[in-house]
Structure formats: structure tokens, C-alpha cells
Amino acid sequence: MTRLTIDNPVNPYTWNVQGKANEPITVAGLLDKARMILGAEVADIPVTWTLDEIYTRLEENAPRIAIIGGSWDHPAHVMDLWTVARSALSLWTHGAVPFYAAIPVLCDGTAQNTMGMSYSLQGRQAIAAMVVNHLEAQSYHGAFVIQSCDKQPFGVLCGLAHLDVIRRRRGEAPVMATFAPVHVLKGGTIPEKLRAELEAVAERAETMGLSNIAYDLRDAMAYILQCSSNTAFQGVLTRAVKEGVITHAQHKLYEQVLAVNTCDPAGGICAFHGTGNSSRDAMAGLGLVHPAVELLTVPPTREQVDECVSALLAIINKPQFSVSQLIRANIRNAIKIHSAAGGSTNLMMHIVAAMVYAGQPYSLYDVERVCQEHPIPDLFDYSLTQGRDIYALALQCGAGYSRGMETLIHELVEHGVPMDLDAPTITGATWRERLQDKRGLAASNVPDNPIILSTPRRPFSGVDVLRSNFFTSAVVKISGMPTAQLDEFDDKLAVVVYFQDEEEANQHLLDTRLAERWRADRMVDPAVLRQLYRHNGGSELPTDDYDALFREMIERRLLKVAVVIAGQGPEAYGMPEMFTPMQHINANRALQKLSVLLSDGRYSGVTYGAAIGHVTPEALSDGGILYLQTGDVVQLAFRKKRIDLLDDTALRHGRVRPAADGWQANRTQLAEARKRRMLARRRRIAAANRLTHCTDAAHGVVPLEVWEEAVENQAESGGEAGENRQHRIVSGTASLTVSQTDP
Template structure:
């Protein structure tokens, strides 16, 4: 190892051009911080010293560090996550490799970490009430540390769920504030390196045999539906999401006496132990983790080589990433806010084409509002509706086309990740802004021109995740309107074409729940159909009207109406909005509905909460105003009728007397039902006490504006597009 190595010649004369250097004007930082840098570099040297290609760090004494800080060499913060999240297990080594290269390039490396909540771990418990709040807290924490220690740029070890957009929001807010002339500071630059993809697990043979035994017992007991539901779930790669479905199946089996609680728990333990590969990473389903990976890449923040890693990046990859970051310095066109402004429309279209998580319908306006742009959910809808975007992303957890396979295909040179998606959409006539900049120092036009084909002919299209021809015309997430709410979202990408056609124009009967727990109790029961059939709201007059509307036999029983799909339900879960309960994901009830063969084919779910990015089926979320704020969803009751017109992007509450008379007429608005709404709000307020006060989401906007702090909302005044 050569400890006399000099600064990388490419950056030997690189100093950040700005009027104010706090490490020169304020001696305290110059006195405090050098020891943290030296400790970081010592650890990096210990890690890398035996690598033959490592050229050494040269002089990294306190005097050398002080000299660089005083001279305004680039100060780069490496932002890492907490190692109690699978995506951040090995951030320590990645951080040290990046720190070494920052020093070799003449910069000054720092690092800080942030807590990262695992949405899978937080599902179906109070942790989900902290998940969305964590995004806003992350933005604040990143901004405070970044501004408090006056860093110029960030090398972000981008992880899962809410943290990528939380970090990006904090950096964007810093960049916007630094543009005030009185600051005299340079803008903010950043590169994001997403964590590698976690390989999905496989059900152990002995566990599969136990599940098969339960299926056989279910058939013998006359419950072929339970056997079919278990069989369907066994075809998925083993992930925490499929484990949740097995939990519901086994609870149904226990209720039917097919398995004991101890036997069910043993099976669940075996599944859990086989789920996650010990290399860690971001789960292989196209949930919020991988949707966030897609988002930061579409926004131009990810070096192409690091978009889809299958393992932790080696020293050579990290060095190239850091070099790309350094080439952006002193170039305002590559600043965080500029990349966001130029690439936002591209990101909306990529989000639609890839069927990404509906959670991003909150996170995308959140990031833009932190950057100062007056963007809402309706800007997303405007861009989405201005030109049809086809589905070109054949992602599947059952057919060998998950995100890990996508990453393997990229590693084999069979496609070029985000650049391939841009090329496919451009070739299909979708108006992508190819002149938008990226951290590669190239525009998308230059990147697209550099690849001869989007997907190699050596990769059969039926095996490719990225398709060069549309899979179908409908895609992405729709913004819905209605007579009892302002807006909500529906992930069309999560519905099959057949179910979209079947649900379009249908009338659904409301089954109302005040919280997720009550809905879960219903959906995972073995006698769900009987429970639904016994609801008092199902009066003879209403049932007769539903039969007439559907053209069903007049003597059809309630049970037959449910199992045949004549009687379809809207499972409404209210009181889950951001101000009520932190806007948790309704993953468990949506998963139980999806893996219940009868209900999956006939019913929808509606909530003012959120859904997991992996959710499939007719799941309507983000309803605004939320129940806690007096939204119409909080005034619905069992027996109300909803007319769902997917093609018109509308959900309307029907006039029940008119329906009984054979007419479909939406009400002017939701009924007041003041006493009922007041009683429900009181119960919401009592339930709120379960959430720690410091993480309550008070003083935030509604979902239409990304659930951002009001101070951020107030400053978001810039027009977009400019």
C-alpha cells in the first residue's frame, strides 16, 4: 500500500465555489470535526489496506484534514441507514469504501446514519403508525445534520420504503434554502446508490409437506377454497408479504380445527427462517422499496452501474460512483432541485409504466414540495392523463420475473435498467424529456443513444421483466374523484385486466369498519361469507333490488349471491388517515382479501390509510378528506351503495331509495350523520393515545399534498413546470 499517494489528478484543483466557508469563518467546526474524519479514514484504511488495487490515502493527518476544510475542499456526507434493517446490514463497509475515495479525490468525507423502519416488521402492529411519520422525521434529521455541519454534497446509501424519499426531501429543502442570496453558499449535489436486491426465499420441503397436509384436510372437511388459497400462495417466492398471507390461511385452518395453534406457529417459524437471504437487501417484490429505487433512478440520481445490484458494490464500483459525484461539483445544473424539476414528469411516466407502489403518490409531491415547487396529486394526474402510458413491466413473483431476476438480467448485460425503460417508452411515442440531466453527466438522450437496443434479443421477451411492446394499455395508479370525497388513488397496475373490466360500473355494498383490526378479524375467518350474509343492512328490499340490477334469479339466497359475485362488498376501513392514526398501510386486510378466493373476485377495499406497495387487487386508498377531518368516508355505514366507474375514474355514493326503484343516481354529497360522525371521531381520539405523542402527524397537509409539514407546504410556491 502506497501511503504517499497524491490526490486524484482529475480533481487536484477542485474547490467549491461559494462566498462563505463556515470552516474558515467559524473556528469551532475546524477544531471539532477533523477528529471524526480521521477516525473514519483510519477505519477505511484498515478495511482496504490489503486490496491490491487500493492506492492508499496519503497524508490524512489532522493537519491535512484541517487544511482541506479551511481551503473549502468538497465536504461530502455519506448518509447510511441503521443496520437493524435488511437493506442496511452492510452499510458500514460501503461507507468506508466511499470515504476512502472521497479523500483520494481531494474531498473531506463525513458520515452519519438515520433510523430506518422496516415496513414489513411494522405491518399489522402499532409500528405502521410511525412509518409515514418516519419519512418526515428523516427529512428533518437529514436536513438538520446536513445544514448544521455545512456539507456540500451527499453520497446516499439508499434503502427501503420511506427513507429514499425522506433523505431526498431533506436534501432538496437544504438546496432550496441555500439559493437565498444572503446565504452565499453553493447548491447541494447528491448521488443515490440503492441497496442491492434481496433474493426471495423458497419454502422448505418439510414445510411444504405440512401445508399440503392442511390442504388435504381442508378438502376432506369440505373447505376446498382454503386449500386453493394455500396452493395459490405457495406459488409465490417466499417473502415477508407471502408469510403474512400464510398467517391468515393458518388462522382459518386453526378456526376450522385442521391445525393446532402450536402446529401453525411452528410452520410460520419455519417459513420465517427461510424467507430472507443473509446478504440482506431490498425485498424482491415491486413494493415501495423497489419503487423508490425506480423513482430515484428515474429522477436521474443513480449511476447506471448501481441501479440494480445483486450484492454489495465492490471498491471499483464505489470509486466510480464517487468520481461521478465529484464531476458535478460547481455545476448548478446537477444540483438536487434542478434534477428534480427537470425529471419530475419523466418520473411520473416511469412510475405508471412500471406499476410501482401507490405509496409514491404521497412521496413524489412530498419531495417536490420540499424542493419548493407547488406540486400536488393533481399535477401527477395531469401529466399521467396528458398521454397514455402503457404497461411495459412484466414483474411477477410467481413466474420467475421478480426484481432479483431483473437485477440478474441487468448484470448479464441483457438490458440497461432505467435507460432501457426510457428507450422503450420513447420508441412507443411516450413524450419523455430526453434533455433532462442525470448524475452520469449525460442527458437521457445521450444515455439512450448509447444503447443499441433496449432489451437484448438474447433474452426472450416472455422471460424479460422489461418489455419492448405494451403488455396492456392500462397501467400505473389512477386519481379517482367522487361525490363524498375530494380524491383517492387506485393502483390499476395491481388489478388484472379481467378484474378491471368486471369491477368497472359495478355497485358495491358498504361493509364499514372503524379500524383495521375489526376488518382483519372478519377477513381471516372461516365463516366470512356467513358473517357477511348475516349483516342487518341486508334487508329483503335491498337484496331484491340487487338481484334485479344484476339480472340474478329472484329466489337466489344471500349466500349464493355472495359466492357468485352478484352481491359485491366495499370493505371500508376509515379512521386510518395521517392525522387520525399516522396513515398506516392496510396491507394485512388487503392481503387477506386477495388470498380469499371468493371475496377477491367480487369485492374492493377503500380506506383513508395507505396500502403496501406489493398490494394487488381493487384497493382504493389515500381518501381525502380523511374521516378524522370530517371526510365523507367517515359518514358511511353498512348498507350504503357505492357506484364504481373505473373508466370515468369515479366512485359515487348512490341514493338508496332510487336504487330500490331501479335507478342509479348519485347523491349530491355524503349524508351528514352528525351524531354518528362525532361518536366515531371520539373513538379515533381515544385510539390515538396508542401512538406516542412525539410521532403524531399534526400540522401536516392532507394526502393530496403529500402529507408534508405545513411549513414546507407554505414555502412551496414555485410553479412546476417552470
Template sequence: MTTPEVMNPEFAGLRIEERYNPFRECIQGLANEPITVRALLRRADDLLADEADFAGLGDYGLDVIVERLASNRPRVVIIQGSPDHPAHLFDHEHSLRAAARIWQNGGVPFTFGIPVICDGTAQSNIGQSYSLASRNHTATAVNINFEGHSYHAAYVISGCDKTPTGILSGLAAADRARRQPERGSAPVWSIFVPAHVLKGGSIPKRTRQKLQAIQDAAIAAGDRQLAEDIEENCHYILQCSSDEAFLGQLMRAEEKGLIGLAEREQILNELAAATCDDKGGICAFNGTGNSSRTLVAALGFVPAEAELLTDEATTDVVRHNVDLLFRMFNKPEYSVCNLLEKNYANAIRIHGATGSSSNLMLHMPCVMRHAGYDVSLHDYARVRDAHAVPDIFAHSLTEGRDTFVLAQQAAAGLHHGMTSLFKALADLGVPMDLDAPTVAGLTWRERVAAIPVAVSPELPQERSVIRIQPIRAISGTDVMQGNFFSSCTLKVAGMSTESYKRFNGRVFLVRYYENEIDCNDELRSSDLIDRLAALPALTPELLAAIRRFNGAPEDESVRTMIERGTLAFALVIAGQGPTAFGMPEMFTPSQNLRHHGVIEKTSMMITDGRYSGVTKGACVGHMVPEAYEGGGIGALVDGDLLWVQLTERRIDLLDTGAFLAGRLLPLPNAPFDARAALIAERRARIEHRQLQVAASSMMDNVTNAEYGVVPMAVHKRARLPWPA
């Protein structure tokens, strides 16, 4: 006995309205695809058979599947990730639940998976040169499969790192192409369901005792700073990011003879085994994973009920998501490109208010250019500058306010995730476009009106991640300019207010590195301060000028100048741009800087590469033009002077002679002619280093970071004005 063909009467007569149905006009797809649908539904039937409220799937024989395809019932693909990434451990079960509901709603379910690179796993090795490339490859792969098999819509099981924006880019490109009248196609609809949040780990008691013994030994050896750095890192929830900091600190301890190699490796093994909860999910720090979750939610693609899960999605949640997707069909206002156009300014302001990853400064224009809009980094700056956005996101990995806690607070009904953020900002006078549509079938205005308060009064503000009053005026990521580059980014949200004030107006001495390996080696050394103090560029004349500029005593030693912050360094890592080396994240050197108590307080890092979303401190990235393309960053040398004016959003290369004479005089540009031979030597070394990256993944034919590092074909098609 079979149940009715369509279990949900709400969608009984639903067919996609379009002139052309490839499964009717071409017999081959109608012959090939039904067996894939039936196999998927068999597995879904087996999984759900024992659930009490499962009504069954009815008849899913090949003849029924063929009839649905031929009559243009909604063809919905479930896009899942690879199970070798922690965020995608339960995608298989999730996809089967979604397939069952798609069939019950009268649609035809399909599924395909994509490889997902874990940025944590790829850190500090050649894998980081493939990370950003993976976003572009994902966009291409998703677009090829989506268009090649003529799907109408996508149910996206959204993970972390580069895949959410890669998938969204591929879907946006399909939607834009289908707008051509000759296609006769309906637009593309999509819904994103982020993976649940991964609960952070904690340091095992036995491991903590070993770390304490190292701290005690460091103090006895006269290195109190190392002991303090380890202590500070122990206050973080245990994540792969804090493990990286421990690696650097333990290497310092080993170099000082406090531990041996075997002990270092054993401690690191113990930390690694205790890091990730076996349920998987998106890491609990506010890195690119959770920033991408925030982005797709701010763009209106995420159902409120699925935004902040603490465990794998239940059947009820999946059914609700699929039903929302079906209610959007045949309504162009909910198409992918329309949601992007209407919500992009909102997403920029949410990105700033939540202090999200600076990686999104690449991914946001990338998505919009795939959608056909002529958007760049400067549009981000234009929206940001039009109205100040305060910091209202009190995220912390040391004070019980990480993303897993945020999700727990949402599950307890103490706030409403993205809707609460919209309400809090609107209440503070930030011009959010509340009339923009969302996949819930409601505008933001309707969603905001449905909640009485942004955050429940039952949740004390000091414990809440989302704040209803500004934490401080500065927030987000600034777009900087200067005399030796076109643009770069600085995540001011990652800087303390004290650091922001201290660094504003300072002159920094350049310490130049041709790659991150050299920088890591120096930052992890136990004699880092002595190494910096011994730089040949620190001539007596330059030191005297720096003392005069900072009001330091004339007899202050170089080491004391470094320890007190009289002498500050700009640690410059060049040759990391997209065409040079794939634009890897400089997370490890930034983490080593962040967890060195002396250098972190006074110095900044500058690169034409990227940073991890969890990076803290004064970290400047995405410098355009990159060194390999003739950018001024590749012409810097040890001893150059950079004048950093944060409030003016400028970094300028100074005339050293004028500085020695007591004047701050920016040069017209970088000294390309005077250093032509050095620049050529550096370029040759970059080209040799490129051989480490497989040719198939080199990012040759792409734009610079201002335009999101997108393929040139995508860049040339992006001609629509935004806002429309």
C-alpha cells in the same frame, strides 16, 4: 513513506465555488470535525489495506484535514441506514469504501446514519402508525445534520420504504434554502446508490408437506376454497408478504379445527426462518422499496452501474460513483432541485409504466414540495392524463420475473435498467424528456443513444421483466374523484384486466370497519361468507334491487350471490388517515382479501390509510378528506351503495331509494347531517385510539394526502410553479 495527498489527478485543484466557507469563517467547526474525518479514514484504510489495487490514502493527519476544510475542498457526507434493517447490512463497509475515494479525490469525507423502519416488521402492529411519520422525521434529521455541519454533497446509500424519499426531501430543502443570495452558498449535489436486491426465499420441503396436509384436511372437511387459497400462495417466492397471507390462511385452518395453535406457530416459524437471504437487501417484490429505487433512478440520481446490484457494492463500483459525484461539483445544472424539476414528469411516467407502489403518490409531491415546488396529486394526474402510458413492466412473484431476476438480467447485460425503460417508452411514442440531466453527466438522450436496443434479443420477451411492446393499455395508479370525497388513489396496475372490466360500472355494498383490526378479524374468519350474508343491511328489498341490477335469478340465495359475485362488497376501513392514526398501510387486510379466492374476485377495499407497494387487487386508498378531518368516508355505514366507474375515475355514493326504484342517482354529498351523532361517536373513538401512538410522532400539523402529508411549514414555502 506516504503517497501523494491527492491520488486522483482529475480533481487535484477542485474547490467548491461559493462566497462563504463556515470552516474558514468560524474556527469551531475547523477544530471539532477533523478528528471525525481521521477516525473514518483510519477505518477505511484498515478495510481496504489488503485489496490489491488499493493505492492508499496518503497523509490524512489533522493538519492536512484542516487545510482541506479551510480551503473549501468538497465536504461530502455519506448517509447510511441502520443495520437493524435488511437493506442496510453492508452500509458500514460501503461507507468506508466511499470515504476512501472521497479522500483520494481531494475531498473531505464524513458520515452519519439514520434510523430506518422496516415496513414489513411494522405491519399489523402499532409500528405502522410510525412509518409515514418516519419519512418526515428523516427529512428533518437529514436536513438538520446536512445544514448544521455545512456539507456540500451527499453520497446516499439508499435503502427502502420511506428513507430514500425522506433523505431526498431533506437534501432538496437544503438546496432550496441555499438558493437565497444572503447565504452565499453553493447548491447541493447528491448521488444515490441503492442497496442490492434481496433474493426471495423458498418454502422448505418439510414445511410444504405440512401445508399440503392442511390442504388435504381442508378438502376432506368440505373447505376446498381454503385448500385452493393455500395452494395459490405456495406459488409465490417466499417473502414477508406471502408469510402474512399464510398467517391468515392458517388462522382459518385453526378456526376450523384442522390444526392447533402450536402447529400453526411452528409452520410460521419455519416459513420465517427461510424467508430472507442472509445477504440482506431490498425485498424482491415491487413494493415501496423497489419503487423508491425506481423513483430516484428515474429522477436521474442513480448511476446506471449501481442501479440493480445483486450483492453489496464493490470497491470499483463505489469509486465510479464517487467520481461521478465529483464531476458534478460547481455545475448548478446537476444540483438536487434542478434534477428534480427537469425529471419529475419523467418520473411520473416511469411510475405508471412500472406499476410502482401507490405509496409514491404521497412521496413524489412530498419531495417536490420540500424542493419548493407547488406540486400536488393533481399535477401527477395532469401529466398522466396528457398522454397514455402503457404497462411495460412484466413483474411477477410467481413466474420467475421478480426484481432479483430483473437485477440478474441487468448484470448479464440483457438490458440497462432505467435507461432501457426510457428507451422503450420513447420508442412507443411516450413523451419522455430525454434532455433532462442525470448524475452520470449525461442526458437521458445520450444514455439512450448509447444502447442499441432496450432489451437484448437474446432475452425472450416472455422471460424479460422489461417489455418493448405494451402488455396492456392500462397501467399505474389512477386518481379518483367522487361525490363524498375530493380524491383517492387506485393502483390499476395491481388489478387484472378481467377484474378491471368486471368492477367497472358495478355497484358495491359497503361493509364498514372503524379500523383494520376489525377488518382483519372478519377476513380471517372461516365463516366469512356467512357473516357477510347475515348483514342486517341486506334487506329483501335491497337484495331484490341488486338481483335486478345484475340480472340474477329472483330466487338466488344471498350466499350464492356472494359466491357468484352478484353481490359485491366495498370493504371500507376509515379512521386511518395521517392525523387520525399516522396513515398506516392496510397491507394485512388487503393481503387477506387478495388471498381469499371468493371475496377477492368480487370485492374491493377502500381506506383513508395507505397500502403496501406489494398490494394487489382493487384497493382504493389515500381518501381525502380523511374521516378524522370530516371526510365523507367517515359517514358511511353498512348497506350504503357505491357506484364505481373506473373508466371515468369516479366512485359515487348512491341514493338508496332511487336504487330500489331502479335508478342510479348519486347523492349531492355524504349524509353528514343525518348521521352527525354517529360521526361524533366515531371521532371520539379515534381520539381514544390515538393514545396508543406516542405524542412525539403524531402527525398533527401536516397537509392532507393530496399534498404529500408534508409539514405545514414545508407546504407554505412551496410556491414555485412546476414546470418552471
């Protein structure tokens, strides 16, 4: 019998007697457990995993494949056990040696609004480091990755890509991997009894003259029940308690009923199109996911796992299919898929990080250039209120009407978007070869409620990169703003309301009288308020009375507010996601029509008026966001991809002019006081887990050493790094000269 072996002379097990003594019992134990777990399903598989046979495979350099799962305290990993069992038996049957290695996975839903959010992004680095450590220590050739959500997919990918680059440098076999995304979790349903009670609360609010609370509560009830929608309920119900509509005890009871009816017991990746499902899109676009398991509503079957394993082992000795090579070959496809699907803002960092870990300097500006090569249309009609969530897309795929990202690539090609169709994929075929099969390929095959479209919703989509006179870069998920909303905020002037951190912002954003407090505090100069009225759509000034004008501008939605949350960047506080303040704005009808949110923290989704994040330089690194203060005015120019701080004196006289260089000069004492507070606040985060000595958000927030290595790799290979101008990435405590053409 011909044995499957790695075509490389390096085999640590040739001389590692201890490994050949230790590992056979772990392999046999894994396979014995797999057979016990699956029972009758695998009764046809003979027990051939004797310790002698395992020893022989190790000695002969059979592929040693780590099955990388997650911790069972994450909802996406609830059903890992069965997928581990099926993949272990499949790997053994196909001639490989399977091992199981679990890694802890932080759940962003669980971490929201807690200190855990300051560890979330760092978790990507931690996972990457764990993957490298473990696969190096155990000498594994590759991985079968049970892909979940949050930072796990790109954390594992970065680790595998980095290791692939290192192994190649040492002359060893490249690292191969296939990713099997966890099934989609079906959204929950609000029990009818509770729905009736919440409707009664809304009616009570209306009788008390609190129509906004009634509207916001009904709006929250329109969404499928997810952990994310529960935050919206929390904000509305908190306001209802403050106004005396319900009691605190009622609030907590409603919260309990909503919570226990949210998640399906089988777990999975939540059905909203956040970082989890956007990562699913991107991994498929990078060619790392077998189509048999891309979009499922239940864990993969034995047959589906077999397809993935046999495809992986068929290309195990073909270096062009290694992890770093697939990333490099497919990066443009992944970016265009992410844009067309309107994916999570978070991926603007994760996609960049994957390329850097794969050995190539990359930045937000490279992503932007790919998106600017050709207009990328909006081909994703996703909705959490109209039955078009990712669970519905998975059902369409399961019924054979859609092929997920293959369908999206097909539609992009049909609309003239250049795709790298000759790039290889983990199936062993190129995209061009995969798309030859037309069954269920076109988006028009979906008979009802299509999510992937054959006719674009509009000619643009994705995440835009913004410039400014007070920041170098920021990002906004323009795909999350319908055209009417974009029109409502584009080319408008907005008053800055400044918060030094998320805690302060959350406290104020739940204030039911917030807009009235702004008026009473005269947050904007009277002369400036009159200019805002004229510029934002008013005609003849109706009154010189400040209070009356302020209220009329709110009523007519002519007052725009830039809610600024600073001190949330990677170095300052781990770059937590600003989901909670975003939801507090979304769940407040009056506030959402006025506000954009701007932060050096992260975002996944959007607010009504846009969530602008990933601001660089961050506040702690002396970025312009550090110097803003309440009452400043910025011009929102989304179609021009700019946000600029305006000259206050000129604005008082009716001239809209950007603030001149040096506008921060008289605010240095304020800035220094804020930085001292940030440094003191940072001590809440464990020192071992702080995101120091990393690149900024525009360059992926990767360890400086990883960036430096990528620059050296490119220089050694004769890439463009040595030909372009020098650019410095500054990270509070450290800086690194890089060779990258950044605008």
C-alpha cells in the same frame, strides 16, 4: 497539484476554528476503519489522510460529503459497512472530505400490524428533518446516499432538496447528491419438508370440505418467500386453526420455519415491486442514480462506487445538477416511469412531497395531468410466481441484457410517450446522451422471461386518481388489476361493510364464516339485494328467498362488497399502510372475488378487486368516508375514475342515481361519536410523532410550513401560483390557503 474546491465564497470552516479542531479526527478515523475493513482490496491506496491534510482541505473548502447510511437493524442496511468504507476512500482519493452519518430507518415489514405503522409515514418527515439538521450543523456540501427502502429514499431526498433551496436562498453552494440503491434481496425458498407438510394440510382441508383453505394455502405456496407473503400464510393458517385443520402449535411451527427461511443473510431491498423498488425506479428516473449501481444483486464494488463518486465530484460546481434542480427537471420522467412500471401506490404521495420540498407547490392532480398528456402503456411484466421479480431484473441488468430504467425510458420513447430527454442527470449527461449507447438498451435484448417489455401488455398502466360524491380524491393502482379483474368489478354496485379502524377490520376479515354472518345479519336491504343482482349481471331473479339469493350471488360472484376502513388518515392515526387487511382478503379465495378495499390509509399494492386508498378528506377531517355505514351501496366505475354513493330510495325502485347533496344530514350524531373515538385512539401515538399540521394525502402529507414556503418560492419566482384560483387544504387542526389549480 490542483485541488478540488467548492466554487463559492462561503466556507464556514474559514472562521470555525472549533470545526477544524473537531473534524479531522472523525475523517481520519473513518478512513482508517475503511482501510481496515477492506483490507487487501485497498492495499494500493496510500495513507495520505494526515490531520494536517484534512485541516488543509477543510480550510480550502474542498467538497465535504456526508455518506448517509442507515441503521443496521434494517435488513436493507446489513451490508452498509462495506459500501461506507468504499465510498469514504473513493471520496478522499478524488479530493473530497468524507464523513459518515447514519440515520434510523423504520422497516415497514417489521412495523406491519404493529403501532410502528402509525410512525412509518411520519418517519419520512423525521428523516428529512434529520438530514437538514445534520448537514446544516456540520456544513456538508452534499451526500453519497446509501438508498434503502420504505420511507428512507424520499425522506433523504426531501431533506436534501429542502436544504438545497435554503442554501441557494442564502447565496451558498447548492447541495449535490448521488444515490446508490442497496442491492436486491433474493427471495427465500420454502424448505421441501415444510412444503410437503403444507400440501398435506391442504389435502386434509379438502377432505374436511374446506376447499377454500386448501386453495388459499396452495396459492400462498406459489409465491417466492418474502416477509409480505408470510402475512398471507398467517391469514390462511389462522383460519385453518379455527376450522380444526391444524393445531395452534403446528401453526406456530410452520410460521417459524417460513420466517427463518425468508431473508437472505446479506440483506437488501425485498424483491417484490413495493415501495422500496418503486423508489429505486423513481430515484433513477429523477436522474439521481448512477447506472453503475442502479440494479445490483450484491453490494457495489470498489470500481462501481468509484464511478458514482467521480461523476458526483465532476459536477460539484455545476448548479444545474443540484438536488432540487434534478427533481424539477426530471419530475415528469419519474412519474411516467412509475406509471409504466406499475409502481407502489405510496409513491403518489412521495413524488408530490419531493417536489414540494424542492420548493414548488405540487399535488396529486399535477401527477395526474402528467399521466394524461399521453397514454402510458404497461411495460412491466412483473410476477412473484413466475420468476419475474426485481431480483430477476437485477440479474438481467448484471448480465448486460437490460439497463433498468434506461431501458424503460427507451421503450417509452419507442412507443411515442414524450420524455424529457434533455433533462440533466447525476452522470453529468442528459438522458438523450445516455441513450446514445445502444448496448443492452432495448427490452428485446432479454432472451428469457423479460420483465421490461418491448410490446406493452396493454395500453394503460399506473395509478388512477378517483373522484366521488363522498370524497375529493382517492387513488387506485389500476396496473395491479389484470383486465379480466377490472372487468369483473368495473360498473358494478358494491355493498359497504364499514369498519372504524384496522383492528376491527382484521378481526372480522379472519372470520371463516364472515359471508354467512353478513347474510344472517341482513347487511343489505332485500329490495336493494335484488337490484344488485340485476345490475351486476344477473338476468331473471331466481328466487325471492333472501338467503338463497344471497348465497347464489356469492357463488356466482354477483355480490360485490366495499370493505371500508376509516380513521386511518394522516391526522387520525399516522396513515398506516393497510397491508395486513389487504393480505387477509387476498389470502381468502371466497372473499377476494367479492371485495374492494377503500380507506383513508395508505397502500403499496393491490387486492384482487382493487385497493382504493389515500381518501381525502380523511374521516377525522369530516370527509364523507366518516359518514358511510354498512348497507350503503356504492357504484364502482373504475374506467370512468369514479366511485359514488347511491341514493338508497331510488335504488330500491331500480334507479341507479348518486346520493344527493346533504346525504350526511341524518348521520351527524354517528359521525361525532366516531370522531371522538378516533381522537381517543390517536392518543396511542406519541404526541411528538403525530402527523398534525400537514397537508392532506393529495398534497403529499408535508408539513404546512414546507408547503407555505414552496408557495412563497413560486410567487417570488413569478410562477403560476399567483395567477390561479385559491384552494384550501384542510388538515383537521389547521388549514392553509394555497394557490393551486386542483380539480
